[in-house]
Each structure stands twice: as structure tokens, then as C-alpha cells.
Amino acid sequence: MERDSQLKLYGLVADQLKEAHTRVRELQVPEGVRMALSRKLLVITAAAKHDLADAATRLERLMKDLDEGRFPEGD
Numbered sequence: 314m315e316r317d318s319q320l321k322l323y324g325l326v327a328d329q330l331k332e333a334h335t336r337v338r339e340l341q342v343p344e345g346v347r348m349a350l351s352r353k354l355l356v357i358t359a360a361a362k363h364d365l366a367d368a369a370t371r372l373e374r375l376m377k378d379l380d381e382g383r384f385p386e387g388d
Contacts, residue, residue, distance in 0.1 A: 319365070326361055326369050330354065333372060336379055349385040350375075 337350045353375055361368035378384070 322365055322369065323361075326365060326372060329369075329372050329376065330358060330361075333357075333376060333379070340379075340384075342384060346384050346386070350379075353385070 333354055334351075337347060337354065340347060340350070342350075353371075357368050357371045357375065360371060
């Protein structure tokens with residue numbers, strides 16, 4: 314049963330990562346900001362391989378920031 318819930322969480326995180334990548338790609342922001350957001354997504358993706366729950370939390374926080382228009386500063 315636990316394995317089923319883990320697989321469901323993987324699917325949910327994968328779907329959310331896909332949505333996040335699409336949203337970042339479509340943002341009308343300077344390239345440096347887009348790159349910073351892309352790096353955050355890469356970190357979250359890597360984290361999902363080792364700690365899925367942490368990755369889901371980070372992704373939720375990033376999506377909330379995007380919803381509220383809070384973006385990192387670009388390089």
C-alpha cells in the first residue's frame with residue numbers, strides 16, 4: 314500500500330514539475346530571472362530522486378512564489 318502512495322506522489326510531482334517548467338518558459342521576465350528559476354527547478358528535480366517529500370514541498374513553495382509574482386533576482 315505504501316508503494317502505491319509513493320508512486321502516486323511521484324506522478325503528482327512529475328506533473329507539477331512539467332507545469333512549472335511550462336510556466337517558467339512562458340514568463341515575460343529578463344533572461345537572468347528565467348535562468349534562476351530554471352536552476353531552482355533543476356535542484357527540485359534532483360532532490361526528487363533522493364527525498365520526494367522535500368522536493369514536493371520545495372515545488373509547492375516555488376509554485377506559490379510564481380502565483381504571487383515573487384521571482385529571484387537574475388544574475
